[in-house]
Amino acid sequence: MENFRAIRDEFIARGALRQITANCENRSSQKEQLLEVFRELLQNAQARESLGRAALAVIENNRGAADKIADNLLRIHHRTSVAIPGNIHYVEKKSL
Numbered sequence: 835m836e837n838f839r840a841i842r843d844e845f846i847a848r849g850a851l852r853q854i855t856a857n858c859e860n861r862s863s864q865k866e867q868l869l870e871v872f873r874e875l876l877q878n879a880q881a882r883e884s885l886g887r888a889a890l891a892v893i894e895n896n897r898g899a900a901d902k903i904a905d906n907l908l909r910i911h912h913r914t915s916v917a918i919p920g921n922i923h924y925v926e927k928k929s930l
Contacts, residue, residue, distance in 0.1 A: 841896070850888035 845851035852871045856863035875882045 841892075844896075845889065845892055848888045848892050850885060850892045852885070 842851065842853075846853060852875075854864060854867035854871065856867050858864070875885065
């Protein structure tokens with residue numbers, strides 16, 4: 835999960851993810867902790883539904899994030915660049 839720290843942190847902060855503490859060197863503890871989480875979620879419909887709703891909310895909240903980032907980068911680029919037709923970096927301005 836280290837490559838996805840920001841999204842992991844958001845899932846955890848919103849109660850949309852259960853994370854075990856055992857590391858990969860301790861397979862026995864990993865199995866025990868995973869079984870404990872699975873048992874709880876299988877036996878507790880409210881916890882299971884809450885986790886699912888929270889996860890869906892995080893996903894919906896981040897839907898279109900790449901498009902939003904691209905739009906913001908284009909706005910910054912247009913404000914800070916000199917537009918010269920024919921230039922390789924020239925992008926025709928649209929209503930931004």
